Amino acid sequence: xxxxxxxxxxxxxxxxxxxxxxxxxxxxxxxxxxxxxxxxxxxxxxxxxxxxxxxxxxxxxxxxxxxxxxxxxxxxxxxxxxxxxxxxxxxxxxxxxxxxxxxxxxxxxxxxxxxxxxxxxxxxxxxxxxxxxxxxxxxxxxxxxxxxxxxxxxxxxxxxxxxxxxxxxxxxxxxxxxxxxxxxxxxxxxxxxxxxxxxxxxxxxxxxxxxxxxxxxxxxxxxxxxxxxxxxxxxxxxxxxxxxxxxxxxxxxxxxxxxxxxxxxxxxxxxxxxxxxxxxxxxxxxxxxxxxxxxxxxxxxxxxxxxxxxxxxxxxxxxxxxxxxxxxxxxxxxxxxxxxxxxxxxxxxxxxxxxxxxxxxxxxxxxxxxxxxxxxxxxxxxxxxxxxxxxxxxxxxxxxxxxxxxxxxxxxxxxxxxxxxxxxxxxxxxxxxxxxxxxxxxxxxxxxxxxxxxxxxxxxxxxxxxxxxxxxxxxxxxxxxxxxxxxxxxxxxxxxxxxxxxxxxxxxxxxxxxxxxxxxxxxxxxxxxxxxxxxxxxxxxxxxxxxxxxxxxxxxxxxxxxxxxxxxxxxxxxxxxxxxxxxxxxxxxxxxxxxxxxxxxxxxxxxxxxxxxxxx
Amino acid sequence: xxxxxxxxxxxxxxxxxxxxxxxxxxxxxxxxxxxxxxxxxxxxxxxxxxxxxxxxxxxxxxxxxxxxxxxxxxxxxxxxx
Numbered sequence: 040x041x042x043x044x045x046x047x048x049x050x051x052x053x054x055x056x057x058x059x060x061x062x063x064x065x066x067x068x069x070x071x072x073x074x075x076x077x078x079x080x081x082x083x084x085x086x087x088x089x090x091x092x093x094x095x096x097x098x099x100x101x102x103x104x105x106x107x108x109x110x111x112x113x114x115x116x117x118x119x120x121x122x123x124x125x126x127x128x129x130x131x132x133x134x135x136x137x138x139x140x141x142x143x144x145x146x147x148x149x150x151x152x153x154x155x156x157x158x159x160x161x162x163x164x165x166x167x168x169x170x171x172x173x174x175x176x177x178x179x180x181x182x183x184x185x186x187x188x189x190x191x192x193x194x195x196x197x198x199x200x201x202x203x204x205x206x207x208x209x210x211x212x213x214x215x216x217x218x219x220x221x222x223x224x225x226x227x228x229x230x231x232x233x234x235x236x237x238x239x240x241x242x243x244x245x246x247x248x249x250x251x252x253x254x255x256x257x258x259x260x261x262x263x264x265x266x267x268x269x270x271x272x273x274x275x276x277x278x279x280x281x282x283x284x285x286x287x288x289x290x291x292x293x294x295x296x297x298x299x300x301x302x303x304x305x306x307x308x309x310x311x312x313x314x315x316x317x318x319x320x321x322x323x324x325x326x327x328x329x330x331x332x333x334x335x336x337x338x339x340x341x342x343x344x345x346x347x348x349x350x351x352x353x354x355x356x357x358x359x360x361x362x363x364x365x366x367x368x369x370x371x372x373x374x375x376x377x378x379x380x381x382x383x384x385x386x387x388x389x390x391x392x393x394x395x396x397x398x399x400x401x402x403x404x405x406x407x408x409x410x411x412x413x414x415x416x417x418x419x420x421x422x423x424x425x426x427x428x429x430x431x432x433x434x435x436x437x438x439x440x441x442x443x444x445x446x447x448x449x450x451x452x453x454x455x456x457x458x459x460x461x462x463x464x465x466x467x468x469x470x471x472x473x474x475x476x477x478x479x480x481x482x483x484x485x486x487x488x489x490x491x492x493x494x495x496x497x498x499x500x501x502x503x504x505x506x507x508x509x510x511x512x513x514x515x516x517x518x519x520x521x522x523x524x525x526x527x528x529x530x531x532x533x534x535x536x537x538x539x540x541x542x543x544x545x546x547x548x549x550x551x552x553x554x555x556x557x558x559x560x561x562x563x564x565x566x567x568x569x570x571x572x573x574x575x576x577x578x579x580x581x582x583x584x585x586x587x588x589x590x591x592x593x594x595x596x597x598x599x600x601x602x603x604x605x606x607x608x609x610x611x612x613x614x615x616x617x618x619x620x621x622x623x624x625x626x627x628x629x630x631x632x633x634x635x636x637x638x639x640x641x642x643x644x645x646x647x648x649x650x651x652x653x654x655x
Numbered sequence: 656x657x658x659x660x661x662x663x664x665x666x667x668x669x670x671x672x673x674x675x676x677x678x679x680x681x682x683x684x685x686x687x688x689x690x691x692x693x694x695x696x697x698x699x700x701x702x703x704x705x706x707x708x709x710x711x712x713x714x715x716x717x718x719x720x721x722x723x724x725x726x727x728x729x730x731x732x733x734x735x736x
Binding site: 061062065094098260261264 | 665666668669670671672692693696697700701703704705712715
C-alpha cells in the first residue's frame with residue numbers, strides 16, 4: 040500500500056462513522072505503513088507491561104491515538120513479565136523511553152488460587168494472599184516511579200460473575216467478591232501514594248459491558264486473552280481518555296443543535312408553545328439531556344449553540360420557556376442562522392479562540408453530522424439519532440470531556456469564554472459544501488399529485504412555515520381540485536440520498552393564464568433544507584411552465600413571522616423584481632430573458648402523470 | 656443470508672493491511688505475509704462482528720484460507736454467490 044497520509048486519513052475518517060473492529064484494524068495497518076515523519080503526527084510512545092494477551096486491544100489504542108493527533112509507538116512487554124520489565128532499569132521497556140507506562144494485569148495470573156480455587160483458602164489465607172498481591176503491586180509501582188517520571192496507568196480487577204460460593208459468598212465473613220473489592224481499594228490507595236499513577240477502572244468497565252460482553256473464554260484458553268472484542272475496544276478507548284486528559288487533548292466545548300436535540304419538535308414550525316420539554320414524556324427526555332449538559336457546564340465545559348433557525352426564535356425559548364434548564368447566560372457563543380454548520384462551527388472556534396479539535400458537536404440529524412465529519416475531521420461528532428430517551432446515555436458514555444482535575448475555576452469557564460467571544464470578530468470561511476452534497480448522491484423524484492400523495496401534499500401546505508414562499512394552507516379536497524384543474528399543476532418532489540429516504544419534501548402549485556404561469560405555492564419541508572433541492576423543484580416548475588406555453592413565470596413572496604429565510608429566494612434564483620414591499624414581493628422569470636439551472640449534484644427523475652378524479 | 660464476497664474481502668484487507676483486490680480463492684496463511692496468530696485472532700473477531708456470528712474454537716482453528724473462511728461462514732448460514 041502507498042505510504043502516504045491520505046490512506047491513513049481515509050481510514051480515520053471511516054472510523055468516525057464506523058467503529059467496527061475491522062475499521063480499527065485497517066487504521067492501525069495504515070499507520071504501520073507510514074513513517075512518523077510522513078504522518079506529520081506527534082510521536083507518542085506507550086509501553087505496555089502485562090500478564091495477559093492485550094494484542095487485540097493494541098490496534099484500537101493505536102487508531103484512537105492517531106485520531107487524537109499522535110503517531111503511536113507501542114512497546115509490548117513479554118507475556119507475564121511485568122516484574123522483569125519494571126524492576127530492571129536495563130529492560131527493553133525503559134530503553135524504549137516511553138511517554139506512558141501501562142500496567143495491564145489480570146488477577147487470575149497474579150493470584151490463580153483467588154480466582155479459581157477460592158473455596159480452598161481459609162479466611163486468614165485469603166487475607167494473606169490479598170496482602171501479598173498488593174505488596175507486589177506496590178513494589179512494582181514504587182520501582183517504576185524511581186526509574187521513570189512518566190504517567191503510569193494501572194487497572195483494577197474485574198469481579199467474578201459467579202463466585203465459587205454462589206449466593207453464600209455475600210453472607211460469608213471472607214468472601215471472594217469482597218476480597219477483590221479489597222484488592223481494588225488497595226490499588227487505589229497505592230496509586231494515591233505516588234504522583235502520576237492513575238487507576239484504570241476495569242471493574243466498572245466490565246460492569247458497563249456486562250459479563251457476557253466482557254469475557255471471551257475461547258481466547259483465554261487458546262492464547263491467554265481473557266477479554267472479548269467489545270471489552271478490548273472499550274479498554275483501548277479507556278486508556279485513551281487518560282492519555283487525552285494528560286496530554287491536554289480533552290474537548291473543551293460542547294456545541295449543541297436545538298430542534299429535536301435540546302427540545303422535541305421544531306421551534307420554527309411548532310412555536311414556543313408546541314415544542315416538547317418538561318416533566319412528561321417525551322419532553323422529559325430532553326429535560327434530562329439538558330440536565331446532563333448543565334452538569335458538563337459545571338465541570339467546566341463551554342457550551343455553544345449551532346442551529347438552523349431564526350436566532351430570535353431560539354433566544355426566546357432560552358429566555359422565556361419555563362421548562363428550559365439551559366439559559367442564555369450558560370451559552371458562550373451562538374450561531375443561529377441559515378449558514379451551513381461547518382461554517383458555523385469554524386466561527387464558534389474562532390470566536391472562542393479554541394481549536395476545532397476542542398469541539399464536540401451534537402446533533403440529531405445524520406445529514407448534519409456526516410457533513411461535519413467529512414469537512415471537519417478534528418471535530419468530535421455525536422449523532423443522537425432518533426430516540427430521545429437514549430440521548431443522555433450517548434453523551435455521558437462518550438467520555439469526551441473526562442479530565443483528571445476539577446476546580447472551582449472550571450465551573451466559571453463559560454463566563455470567561457463568553458467574554459472572549461465578544462472580543463473576537465467573526466470570520467467567514469469557505470467549505471466544500473457542494474462536494475459534500477455531491478457525495479450524498481441525492482436523487483429527486485418529481486411528479487404530479489396523485490391519490491397516494493395528495494394527503495401528504497396538503498399536510499405540507501398546512502405544516503410548513505420556514506421554507507414556504509406564500510404560506511397558503513390547503514385541505515386535501517382543495518389539492519385534489521387543483522390537481523384535476525387543467526389550468527393548474529400540483530407538483531411534488533421526493534428526495535432520497537445514499538443514507539436515507541427523506542420522502543415527499545417539496546410542493547409547488549402552478550396556475551396558468553394564457554402565456555403566464557404563477558407559482559401559487561412553493562415550499563420545502565425543513566428536513567430537506569440546505570441541500571439545494573429547492574433548485575430542482577423550481578427548475579421543474581420553469582420547464583413545465585414553458586412546456587405549457589407560458590413564457591413568463593410569476594413568483595410571489597408573502598412575509599410571515601417564520602419565513603424570513605426565503606425573502607430573497609426568487610432574487611437568488613435570477614428572477615427580476617416586479618414589485619416589492621416589506622410584506623410582499625412579486626418576481627418574474629422570462630423564458631427568453633432569464634436563466635436558471637438547478638444544482639448539478641442532484642439527479643432528477645420525473646414520474647409520468649396519472650389521472651386525478653375530482654370530487655363532485 | 657446471501658452476502659457479497661467484496662464485503663468479506665474488505666475484512667481481510669482491513670485485518671491484514673493488504674489491497675482487497677489481492678484477495679482471492681487461493682489466499683491463505685501461506686500467501687498472506689501478515690497472517691500470523693495474532694492477526695488470525697483479529698480476523699476472527701472482525702468476522703464475528705461483521706457477520707454477527709460466534710465461531711466455535713475448532714472452527715476458528717480450521718479457517719486458514721479465504722476458501723475455508725467461506726466454508727465456516729456457510730455453516731453459520733452466510734452464503735456467497
